[in-house]
Amino acid sequence: MDVLLDNLDLYGPFFLTTIKLFLISAVASLIFGTFLAMLRVSPVPVFRVIGTTYVTIVRNTPLTLVFVFFVFAYPLLQILDLSYFVAAVVSLTAYTSAFICEVVRSGINTVPVGQAEAARALGLSFTQVLGQVVLPQAIRSVVPPLVSMLIALLKNTTIAAGFSVAEAGAIRQYLSERGDNQLIGLLWVALGFIILVAVLSLVQRSLEKRWSVAR
Template sequence: MDVLLDNLDLYGPFFLTTIKLFVIAAVASLVFGTFLAMLRVSPVPVFRAVGTVYVTILRNTPLTLVFAFLVFAYPLLDVVKLSYFTAAVVSLTIYTSAFICEVVRSGINTVPVGQAEAARALGLSFTQVLGQIVLPQAVRSVVPPLMSMLIALLKNTTIAAGFNVVEAGAIRQYLAERGDNQLVGLLWVALGFIILVAVLSLVQRAFEKRWSVSR
Protein backbone atom coordinates (compact mmCIF):
# COMPACT_ATOMS: atom_id res chain seq x y z
CA MET A 1 0.00 0.00 0.00
CA ASP A 2 2.90 2.37 0.67
CA VAL A 3 3.86 2.47 -3.02
CA LEU A 4 0.29 3.37 -3.97
CA LEU A 5 -0.30 5.92 -1.23
CA ASP A 6 3.08 7.59 -1.68
CA ASN A 7 2.49 7.99 -5.42
CA LEU A 8 -1.16 8.94 -5.66
CA ASP A 9 -0.02 12.04 -7.51
CA LEU A 10 1.04 9.65 -10.29
CA TYR A 11 -1.70 7.05 -10.26
CA GLY A 12 -4.60 9.50 -10.20
CA PRO A 13 -3.64 11.88 -13.06
CA PHE A 14 -2.00 9.16 -15.17
CA PHE A 15 -5.00 6.83 -15.02
CA LEU A 16 -7.25 9.80 -15.75
CA THR A 17 -5.22 10.43 -18.91
CA THR A 18 -5.60 6.75 -19.82
CA ILE A 19 -9.38 6.97 -19.42
CA LYS A 20 -9.54 10.15 -21.52
CA LEU A 21 -7.39 8.54 -24.20
CA PHE A 22 -9.58 5.44 -24.19
CA VAL A 23 -12.94 7.23 -24.27
CA ILE A 24 -12.02 9.58 -27.12
CA ALA A 25 -10.39 6.83 -29.19
CA ALA A 26 -13.27 4.42 -28.48
CA VAL A 27 -15.94 6.84 -29.68
CA ALA A 28 -13.92 7.81 -32.75
CA SER A 29 -13.15 4.15 -33.55
CA LEU A 30 -16.81 3.12 -33.29
CA VAL A 31 -17.88 5.92 -35.63
CA PHE A 32 -15.07 5.47 -38.14
CA GLY A 33 -15.22 1.68 -37.95
CA THR A 34 -18.95 1.73 -38.70
CA PHE A 35 -18.32 4.05 -41.63
CA LEU A 36 -15.68 1.64 -42.97
CA ALA A 37 -18.14 -1.23 -42.59
CA MET A 38 -20.62 0.73 -44.70
CA LEU A 39 -17.93 1.11 -47.36
CA ARG A 40 -17.21 -2.63 -47.21
CA VAL A 41 -20.85 -3.52 -47.97
CA SER A 42 -21.48 -0.65 -50.38
CA PRO A 43 -22.85 -1.53 -53.84
CA VAL A 44 -20.24 0.83 -55.33
CA PRO A 45 -17.08 -1.16 -56.24
CA VAL A 46 -14.74 1.79 -55.61
CA PHE A 47 -16.04 2.26 -52.07
CA ARG A 48 -15.70 -1.45 -51.35
CA ALA A 49 -12.13 -1.40 -52.66
CA VAL A 50 -11.19 1.60 -50.50
CA GLY A 51 -12.62 -0.05 -47.41
CA THR A 52 -10.93 -3.36 -48.16
CA VAL A 53 -7.52 -1.81 -48.77
CA TYR A 54 -7.70 0.27 -45.59
CA VAL A 55 -8.72 -2.66 -43.40
CA THR A 56 -6.16 -5.00 -44.95
CA ILE A 57 -3.29 -2.57 -44.44
CA LEU A 58 -4.15 -1.50 -40.89
CA ARG A 59 -4.98 -4.98 -39.60
CA ASN A 60 -1.58 -6.20 -40.75
CA THR A 61 0.40 -3.23 -39.43
CA PRO A 62 1.78 -3.28 -35.86
CA LEU A 63 0.21 -0.62 -33.66
CA THR A 64 3.66 0.51 -32.54
CA LEU A 65 4.52 1.29 -36.15
CA VAL A 66 1.35 3.38 -36.49
CA PHE A 67 2.37 5.32 -33.39
CA ALA A 68 5.88 5.80 -34.72
CA PHE A 69 4.56 7.20 -37.99
CA LEU A 70 2.21 9.69 -36.32
CA VAL A 71 4.76 10.81 -33.72
CA PHE A 72 8.00 10.85 -35.73
CA ALA A 73 7.26 10.72 -39.47
CA TYR A 74 4.08 12.79 -39.75
CA PRO A 75 5.65 15.97 -38.27
CA LEU A 76 8.18 15.92 -41.11
CA LEU A 77 5.32 16.61 -43.54
CA ASP A 78 4.88 19.98 -41.81
CA VAL A 79 1.10 20.01 -42.30
CA VAL A 80 -0.79 20.20 -39.00
CA LYS A 81 1.13 19.86 -35.77
CA LEU A 82 -0.24 17.24 -33.40
CA SER A 83 0.40 17.01 -29.69
CA TYR A 84 1.58 13.66 -28.36
CA PHE A 85 -1.87 13.04 -26.86
CA THR A 86 -3.64 13.84 -30.13
CA ALA A 87 -1.21 11.67 -32.09
CA ALA A 88 -1.95 8.82 -29.68
CA VAL A 89 -5.71 9.25 -30.14
CA VAL A 90 -5.37 9.27 -33.92
CA SER A 91 -3.08 6.22 -33.88
CA LEU A 92 -5.42 4.20 -31.68
CA THR A 93 -8.43 5.29 -33.73
CA ILE A 94 -7.17 4.45 -37.20
CA TYR A 95 -5.84 1.10 -35.94
CA THR A 96 -8.84 -0.02 -33.87
CA SER A 97 -11.40 1.13 -36.43
CA ALA A 98 -10.11 -1.47 -38.90
CA PHE A 99 -10.98 -4.26 -36.45
CA ILE A 100 -14.30 -2.72 -35.46
CA CYS A 101 -15.14 -2.47 -39.15
CA GLU A 102 -14.87 -6.24 -39.53
CA VAL A 103 -16.94 -6.85 -36.40
CA VAL A 104 -19.72 -4.55 -37.60
CA ARG A 105 -19.55 -6.05 -41.09
CA SER A 106 -19.99 -9.53 -39.64
CA GLY A 107 -23.04 -8.23 -37.78
CA ILE A 108 -24.44 -6.78 -40.99
CA ASN A 109 -24.07 -10.17 -42.65
CA THR A 110 -26.23 -11.76 -39.93
CA VAL A 111 -29.24 -9.60 -40.86
CA PRO A 112 -31.51 -11.47 -43.30
CA VAL A 113 -31.12 -10.19 -46.85
CA GLY A 114 -34.88 -10.13 -47.24
CA GLN A 115 -35.18 -7.23 -44.83
CA ALA A 116 -32.87 -5.03 -46.88
CA GLU A 117 -34.62 -6.05 -50.10
CA ALA A 118 -38.02 -5.22 -48.61
CA ALA A 119 -36.74 -1.83 -47.48
CA ARG A 120 -35.34 -1.07 -50.93
CA ALA A 121 -38.68 -2.13 -52.45
CA LEU A 122 -40.33 0.54 -50.30
CA GLY A 123 -38.06 3.15 -51.86
CA LEU A 124 -35.46 3.56 -49.11
CA SER A 125 -31.95 4.52 -50.17
CA PHE A 126 -28.87 2.44 -49.37
CA THR A 127 -27.96 4.80 -46.52
CA GLN A 128 -31.48 4.66 -45.09
CA VAL A 129 -31.56 0.87 -45.28
CA LEU A 130 -28.27 0.60 -43.41
CA GLY A 131 -29.01 3.29 -40.84
CA GLN A 132 -32.62 2.44 -40.06
CA ILE A 133 -32.95 -1.29 -40.76
CA VAL A 134 -29.63 -3.13 -40.88
CA LEU A 135 -27.20 -1.40 -38.48
CA PRO A 136 -29.52 -1.36 -35.42
CA GLN A 137 -29.90 -5.14 -35.69
CA ALA A 138 -26.26 -5.71 -36.59
CA VAL A 139 -24.90 -3.83 -33.58
CA ARG A 140 -27.13 -5.78 -31.20
CA SER A 141 -25.76 -9.06 -32.48
CA VAL A 142 -22.09 -8.10 -32.11
CA VAL A 143 -22.01 -6.53 -28.63
CA PRO A 144 -19.58 -9.14 -27.16
CA PRO A 145 -16.95 -8.88 -29.95
CA LEU A 146 -17.31 -5.11 -30.02
CA MET A 147 -16.66 -4.96 -26.30
CA SER A 148 -13.66 -7.26 -26.76
CA MET A 149 -12.26 -4.76 -29.26
CA LEU A 150 -12.78 -1.91 -26.79
CA ILE A 151 -11.06 -3.88 -24.03
CA ALA A 152 -8.13 -4.46 -26.40
CA LEU A 153 -8.13 -0.73 -27.14
CA LEU A 154 -7.99 0.04 -23.42
CA LYS A 155 -4.93 -2.16 -22.99
CA ASN A 156 -3.33 -0.75 -26.15
CA THR A 157 -3.35 2.73 -24.61
CA THR A 158 -0.25 1.70 -22.64
CA ILE A 159 1.75 1.89 -25.87
CA ALA A 160 1.27 5.66 -25.76
CA ALA A 161 3.61 5.75 -22.75
CA GLY A 162 6.48 4.95 -25.09
CA PHE A 163 5.66 8.05 -27.12
CA ASN A 164 5.73 10.74 -24.42
CA VAL A 165 2.10 10.45 -23.31
CA VAL A 166 1.94 10.50 -19.51
CA GLU A 167 -0.67 7.80 -18.93
CA ALA A 168 -0.81 4.65 -16.78
CA GLY A 169 1.80 2.83 -18.83
CA ALA A 170 4.36 5.49 -17.91
CA ILE A 171 4.01 5.05 -14.14
CA ARG A 172 6.84 2.51 -13.93
CA GLN A 173 9.35 4.98 -15.35
CA TYR A 174 8.43 7.63 -12.78
CA LEU A 175 8.56 5.09 -9.95
CA ALA A 176 12.09 4.16 -11.05
CA GLU A 177 13.12 7.81 -10.88
CA ARG A 178 11.73 8.05 -7.34
CA GLY A 179 13.42 4.85 -6.22
CA ASP A 180 10.18 3.05 -5.37
CA ASN A 181 9.50 -0.67 -5.90
CA GLN A 182 8.64 -0.95 -9.59
CA LEU A 183 7.24 -4.48 -9.34
CA VAL A 184 4.71 -3.50 -6.69
CA GLY A 185 3.93 -0.35 -8.65
CA LEU A 186 3.19 -2.36 -11.77
CA LEU A 187 0.92 -4.68 -9.77
CA TRP A 188 -1.16 -1.65 -8.80
CA VAL A 189 -1.25 -0.58 -12.45
CA ALA A 190 -2.46 -4.05 -13.39
CA LEU A 191 -5.16 -3.88 -10.72
CA GLY A 192 -6.27 -0.53 -12.12
CA PHE A 193 -6.69 -2.02 -15.58
CA ILE A 194 -8.54 -5.03 -14.15
CA ILE A 195 -11.03 -2.64 -12.53
CA LEU A 196 -11.50 -0.72 -15.79
CA VAL A 197 -12.02 -3.95 -17.75
CA ALA A 198 -14.54 -5.11 -15.13
CA VAL A 199 -16.49 -1.89 -15.64
CA LEU A 200 -16.55 -2.47 -19.41
CA SER A 201 -17.76 -6.03 -18.82
CA LEU A 202 -20.63 -4.71 -16.69
CA VAL A 203 -21.56 -2.28 -19.46
CA GLN A 204 -21.54 -5.16 -21.93
CA ARG A 205 -23.85 -7.26 -19.76
CA ALA A 206 -26.20 -4.30 -19.31
CA PHE A 207 -26.49 -3.80 -23.07
CA GLU A 208 -26.95 -7.52 -23.71
CA LYS A 209 -29.67 -7.76 -21.07
CA ARG A 210 -31.49 -4.69 -22.36
CA TRP A 211 -31.38 -5.65 -26.00
CA SER A 212 -32.21 -9.31 -25.38
CA VAL A 213 -35.42 -8.17 -23.72
CA SER A 214 -36.24 -5.80 -26.58
CA ARG A 215 -35.80 -8.62 -29.07
Protein backbone atom coordinates in the same frame (compact mmCIF):
# COMPACT_ATOMS: atom_id res chain seq x y z
CA MET B 1 -0.08 0.09 -0.06
CA ASP B 2 2.71 2.56 0.71
CA VAL B 3 3.78 2.62 -2.94
CA LEU B 4 0.24 3.57 -3.96
CA LEU B 5 -0.31 6.17 -1.26
CA ASP B 6 3.10 7.77 -1.73
CA ASN B 7 2.54 8.12 -5.45
CA LEU B 8 -1.10 9.15 -5.72
CA ASP B 9 0.11 12.19 -7.63
CA LEU B 10 1.13 9.73 -10.37
CA TYR B 11 -1.65 7.16 -10.28
CA GLY B 12 -4.51 9.66 -10.25
CA PRO B 13 -3.53 11.95 -13.17
CA PHE B 14 -1.95 9.17 -15.23
CA PHE B 15 -4.98 6.87 -15.02
CA LEU B 16 -7.21 9.87 -15.76
CA THR B 17 -5.19 10.42 -18.95
CA THR B 18 -5.60 6.73 -19.80
CA ILE B 19 -9.37 6.98 -19.38
CA LYS B 20 -9.53 10.13 -21.54
CA LEU B 21 -7.36 8.49 -24.17
CA PHE B 22 -9.59 5.41 -24.16
CA LEU B 23 -12.94 7.22 -24.24
CA ILE B 24 -12.01 9.55 -27.09
CA SER B 25 -10.41 6.76 -29.11
CA ALA B 26 -13.32 4.39 -28.43
CA VAL B 27 -15.96 6.83 -29.67
CA ALA B 28 -13.88 7.76 -32.73
CA SER B 29 -13.14 4.09 -33.49
CA LEU B 30 -16.81 3.09 -33.30
CA ILE B 31 -17.77 5.90 -35.67
CA PHE B 32 -14.93 5.40 -38.15
CA GLY B 33 -15.12 1.61 -37.91
CA THR B 34 -18.85 1.68 -38.72
CA PHE B 35 -18.13 4.00 -41.66
CA LEU B 36 -15.52 1.55 -42.96
CA ALA B 37 -18.02 -1.30 -42.61
CA MET B 38 -20.47 0.70 -44.71
CA LEU B 39 -17.79 1.11 -47.36
CA ARG B 40 -17.10 -2.61 -47.35
CA VAL B 41 -20.73 -3.54 -47.98
CA SER B 42 -21.37 -0.66 -50.38
CA PRO B 43 -22.78 -1.52 -53.83
CA VAL B 44 -20.16 0.84 -55.31
CA PRO B 45 -17.03 -1.20 -56.21
CA VAL B 46 -14.64 1.73 -55.62
CA PHE B 47 -15.90 2.19 -52.07
CA ARG B 48 -15.54 -1.54 -51.37
CA VAL B 49 -11.95 -1.47 -52.63
CA ILE B 50 -11.11 1.55 -50.45
CA GLY B 51 -12.57 -0.05 -47.34
CA THR B 52 -10.98 -3.44 -47.99
CA THR B 53 -7.57 -1.93 -48.73
CA TYR B 54 -7.56 0.16 -45.56
CA VAL B 55 -8.65 -2.73 -43.34
CA THR B 56 -6.16 -5.15 -44.89
CA ILE B 57 -3.21 -2.80 -44.53
CA VAL B 58 -3.95 -1.54 -41.01
CA ARG B 59 -4.91 -4.93 -39.54
CA ASN B 60 -1.58 -6.33 -40.67
CA THR B 61 0.47 -3.40 -39.37
CA PRO B 62 1.78 -3.48 -35.76
CA LEU B 63 0.23 -0.76 -33.60
CA THR B 64 3.69 0.47 -32.62
CA LEU B 65 4.44 1.27 -36.27
CA VAL B 66 1.18 3.22 -36.51
CA PHE B 67 2.33 5.26 -33.51
CA VAL B 68 5.75 5.79 -35.10
CA PHE B 69 4.11 7.14 -38.25
CA PHE B 70 1.83 9.66 -36.53
CA VAL B 71 4.37 10.73 -33.87
CA PHE B 72 7.52 10.95 -36.01
CA ALA B 73 6.72 10.66 -39.75
CA TYR B 74 3.45 12.61 -40.00
CA PRO B 75 4.94 15.89 -38.62
CA LEU B 76 7.42 15.86 -41.53
CA LEU B 77 4.48 16.36 -43.90
CA GLN B 78 3.87 19.73 -42.17
CA ILE B 79 0.11 19.49 -42.65
CA LEU B 80 -1.08 19.87 -39.08
CA ASP B 81 0.82 19.89 -35.81
CA LEU B 82 -0.34 17.13 -33.47
CA SER B 83 0.41 16.97 -29.77
CA TYR B 84 1.60 13.63 -28.42
CA PHE B 85 -1.84 13.02 -26.88
CA VAL B 86 -3.68 13.79 -30.12
CA ALA B 87 -1.22 11.67 -32.11
CA ALA B 88 -1.92 8.79 -29.70
CA VAL B 89 -5.69 9.21 -30.16
CA VAL B 90 -5.32 9.23 -33.96
CA SER B 91 -3.06 6.16 -33.88
CA LEU B 92 -5.37 4.15 -31.63
CA THR B 93 -8.41 5.19 -33.65
CA ALA B 94 -6.85 4.38 -37.02
CA TYR B 95 -5.76 0.95 -35.77
CA THR B 96 -8.83 -0.08 -33.77
CA SER B 97 -11.28 1.08 -36.46
CA ALA B 98 -10.05 -1.64 -38.80
CA PHE B 99 -11.03 -4.30 -36.27
CA ILE B 100 -14.31 -2.59 -35.37
CA CYS B 101 -15.11 -2.56 -39.09
CA GLU B 102 -14.85 -6.34 -39.36
CA VAL B 103 -16.97 -6.86 -36.26
CA VAL B 104 -19.71 -4.55 -37.55
CA ARG B 105 -19.51 -6.11 -41.01
CA SER B 106 -20.01 -9.56 -39.50
CA GLY B 107 -23.06 -8.19 -37.70
CA ILE B 108 -24.42 -6.79 -40.95
CA ASN B 109 -24.08 -10.23 -42.51
CA THR B 110 -26.30 -11.71 -39.79
CA VAL B 111 -29.24 -9.51 -40.81
CA PRO B 112 -31.53 -11.37 -43.25
CA VAL B 113 -31.16 -10.11 -46.82
CA GLY B 114 -34.93 -9.98 -47.14
CA GLN B 115 -35.14 -7.08 -44.69
CA ALA B 116 -32.82 -4.92 -46.78
CA GLU B 117 -34.66 -5.86 -49.95
CA ALA B 118 -37.99 -4.97 -48.36
CA ALA B 119 -36.62 -1.61 -47.24
CA ARG B 120 -35.33 -0.88 -50.74
CA ALA B 121 -38.72 -1.85 -52.15
CA LEU B 122 -40.25 0.84 -49.95
CA GLY B 123 -38.00 3.39 -51.63
CA LEU B 124 -35.30 3.78 -48.97
CA SER B 125 -31.82 4.67 -50.16
CA PHE B 126 -28.76 2.52 -49.39
CA THR B 127 -27.76 4.86 -46.56
CA GLN B 128 -31.26 4.80 -45.08
CA VAL B 129 -31.45 1.02 -45.29
CA LEU B 130 -28.16 0.67 -43.43
CA GLY B 131 -28.84 3.36 -40.84
CA GLN B 132 -32.48 2.60 -40.08
CA VAL B 133 -32.85 -1.12 -40.74
CA VAL B 134 -29.57 -3.03 -40.89
CA LEU B 135 -27.12 -1.33 -38.53
CA PRO B 136 -29.42 -1.23 -35.44
CA GLN B 137 -29.87 -5.00 -35.69
CA ALA B 138 -26.22 -5.61 -36.59
CA ILE B 139 -24.89 -3.71 -33.58
CA ARG B 140 -27.18 -5.56 -31.20
CA SER B 141 -25.95 -8.90 -32.46
CA VAL B 142 -22.22 -8.13 -32.03
CA VAL B 143 -22.11 -6.50 -28.60
CA PRO B 144 -19.69 -9.08 -27.07
CA PRO B 145 -17.03 -8.85 -29.81
CA LEU B 146 -17.39 -5.05 -29.91
CA VAL B 147 -16.72 -4.79 -26.19
CA SER B 148 -13.80 -7.20 -26.60
CA MET B 149 -12.32 -4.80 -29.16
CA LEU B 150 -12.80 -1.91 -26.73
CA ILE B 151 -11.08 -3.88 -23.97
CA ALA B 152 -8.17 -4.49 -26.34
CA LEU B 153 -8.14 -0.75 -27.09
CA LEU B 154 -8.00 0.03 -23.38
CA LYS B 155 -4.95 -2.18 -22.93
CA ASN B 156 -3.35 -0.81 -26.09
CA THR B 157 -3.35 2.69 -24.58
CA THR B 158 -0.23 1.67 -22.63
CA ILE B 159 1.76 1.84 -25.87
CA ALA B 160 1.27 5.61 -25.76
CA ALA B 161 3.61 5.69 -22.75
CA GLY B 162 6.49 4.94 -25.10
CA PHE B 163 5.62 8.04 -27.12
CA SER B 164 5.74 10.72 -24.42
CA VAL B 165 2.11 10.43 -23.23
CA ALA B 166 1.87 10.53 -19.44
CA GLU B 167 -0.65 7.72 -18.94
CA ALA B 168 -0.80 4.60 -16.76
CA GLY B 169 1.78 2.73 -18.78
CA ALA B 170 4.39 5.37 -17.91
CA ILE B 171 4.03 5.00 -14.14
CA ARG B 172 6.78 2.40 -13.87
CA GLN B 173 9.35 4.79 -15.33
CA TYR B 174 8.49 7.48 -12.79
CA LEU B 175 8.56 4.99 -9.93
CA SER B 176 12.04 3.97 -11.06
CA GLU B 177 13.20 7.59 -10.92
CA ARG B 178 11.77 7.96 -7.41
CA GLY B 179 13.41 4.74 -6.22
CA ASP B 180 10.12 3.04 -5.32
CA ASN B 181 9.39 -0.66 -5.76
CA GLN B 182 8.51 -1.00 -9.45
CA LEU B 183 7.04 -4.51 -9.12
CA ILE B 184 4.55 -3.40 -6.48
CA GLY B 185 3.84 -0.31 -8.52
CA LEU B 186 3.05 -2.37 -11.61
CA LEU B 187 0.74 -4.60 -9.57
CA TRP B 188 -1.30 -1.50 -8.68
CA VAL B 189 -1.33 -0.53 -12.36
CA ALA B 190 -2.58 -4.02 -13.24
CA LEU B 191 -5.29 -3.74 -10.59
CA GLY B 192 -6.38 -0.43 -12.08
CA PHE B 193 -6.76 -2.00 -15.51
CA ILE B 194 -8.61 -4.98 -14.04
CA ILE B 195 -11.14 -2.57 -12.52
CA LEU B 196 -11.57 -0.69 -15.80
CA VAL B 197 -12.02 -3.95 -17.73
CA ALA B 198 -14.56 -5.11 -15.14
CA VAL B 199 -16.56 -1.93 -15.75
CA LEU B 200 -16.57 -2.59 -19.50
CA SER B 201 -17.67 -6.17 -18.87
CA LEU B 202 -20.60 -4.91 -16.78
CA VAL B 203 -21.56 -2.54 -19.58
CA GLN B 204 -21.45 -5.47 -22.01
CA ARG B 205 -23.73 -7.60 -19.85
CA SER B 206 -26.15 -4.72 -19.41
CA LEU B 207 -26.33 -4.08 -23.15
CA GLU B 208 -26.71 -7.78 -23.91
CA LYS B 209 -29.72 -7.99 -21.59
CA ARG B 210 -31.24 -4.83 -23.04
CA TRP B 211 -30.50 -5.63 -26.68
CA SER B 212 -30.87 -9.40 -26.55
CA VAL B 213 -31.61 -10.80 -29.99
CA ALA B 214 -33.99 -13.72 -30.28
CA ARG B 215 -32.49 -16.52 -32.38
